[in-house]
Amino acid sequence: MAATFLKSQFVFNWRRNPPAILGTLILVVCTGLVVFGPFLVRQNPYDLTQLNLMDSFLPPAWLDGGNPAYLLGTDGQGRDLVAAIVHGARISALIGLSAMALACTIGTTLGLIAGFYGGRVDALIMRVADVQLSFPSMLIALFLMSAFGTGIDKVLIALTAVGWVVYARTVRGSTLGEVQKEYVQAARVAGLSNARIIVKHVLPNVLTPLIVIATVQVGTFILIEASLSFLGVGVPITQPSLGLLIKNGFDVLFSGLWWTSVFPGLMIMAMVFGINLLGDFLRDELNPRLK
């Protein structure tokens, strides 16, 4: 199985696509940081007993006054920025991935139902989707967050509410096409129930375009979450994501203490850049129309 994958066209094309390789490398490093980073840093940035206020606002280690123990410097509470970034990236990635999973599940289910049954159910689901699409996603997220208050669970709800539409529309479109095909008729002729036909026959055939959407969406969600947190309606101050770290640093940015917001910003940029590079490659690979 593994051998067949390594010899596949997919891997062959990947090896000849430098941006895809770069994206993959960036993502592997980011994943490593997110998964293992918190175990590698000495400090738990949210355990106040481990912080030393005397070490606040230390510049990065290579600048004058830098402390080699704090490679990227410290923030106003004497928090090691490296530790804060790996913890923050973990929260950002977790939110991006979970929200994507939620949006994908809900959107795909609704899209399958709309496309398979058609009629009023279809009209209802798709009109809700249309209304939703007529508002900028940032506006909807902001509105929901100010209505519900801050918290990781609220961010997940807001992102899911913003993100399900694209799955529902894509899946509905592909489902309409698949249902026309004779194998779906054949499954009905064989006496299979609708639920079984949808799950076993239609779903696997509409999944491919979702891989691309889901990949790119994780990046988008990380950015939206960062924006929400930057605006102060995202994650709570006790669980700072990268966006909140940027905001905290932004307050002192013009005092010349640039490192507190630039490094978390670079981390976000790296993550989203890697995701988008890989997403572009996947889109070219998996889109049957571009072949």
Add this chain to the structure above:
Amino acid sequence: MTAPLLSVRDLRTWFHTFAGTVKAVNGVSFDLAPGEVMGLVGESGGGKSVVGFSILGLIDPPGRIEGGQILFNGEDLASASEDRLRRIRGREIGMVFQDPMTSLNPVQTVGAQMDEVLRLHTDLDAAARKARCIEMLESVGISQAADRLRAYPHQFSGGMRQRVVIAIAMLARPRLLIADEPTTALDVTIQAQILRLMRRRIAEDGASMILVTHDLAVVAEMVDRVTVLYCGKVVESGPVRQVIDTPAHPYTRGLIDSIPNPAHRLPRLKQIPGTVPDVRALPAGCAFRARCPRAQAICATDAPALRPHRGEQSAACHFPVAPGEPA
């Protein structure tokens, strides 16, 4: 004659579209005896496939069975519940589609798709199901069947896929097989093989078959009896030799005359003049009269009923063609 396996009585399946009601099937009746093979013939849009889907209760909105009975073993399928119909589909009545390239799920192995049907319709355990799948694939002429179960549809050629489709349709040993243009998408050389195979499978299981097709050559070779549809109505039916050799309805006659005959080369191929009328607004009287060389005044006012013509042959025409008479 024994009691028919399937008896369709005055079936009417209409499609209510925005542009008007399409009476795709409008008063079709026929009987099918156990073990009999019947051909359902007509032009595109003649309602052939709709008859097949009506029998299985698979008419989707805006279509609806407006009236009539579909008696299968004495049970009326037209008024049966969806649960009951699902039990009948695949188990009692199987169906083979036109295009083998799309009638198998591309992302599942052939074995998984066969197993699914058996799991649904039989109590066999996994080993017995596998044995049955292998036996079935071999019976439709696929060698190394055990290995082929693990293959995906794209690894088969068109003819092989149609064999697999037939195997799946016959898995649960249905008593009726509906084949909707099963050879239209295949090479001519493969067509004959597939047709012979279906005929043999039917005979071995003692099942009946309805062969939906527009190909009279296929009909002549394959079926016992033929029913000709035009604009949703039966215009002629009877034993296949009699209908082909001495067609009574001018439409059937026209269809047969349109087949190129290398023995009698003509400067131009014969054809039926005109086109099928708009099924949303059928004229009063006989639907074929505008294209019919024998049409007279009565044809414009009275729709002819299906009447016995000669022996078991019947036709719906005021002026049926007598044997030997030129059209």
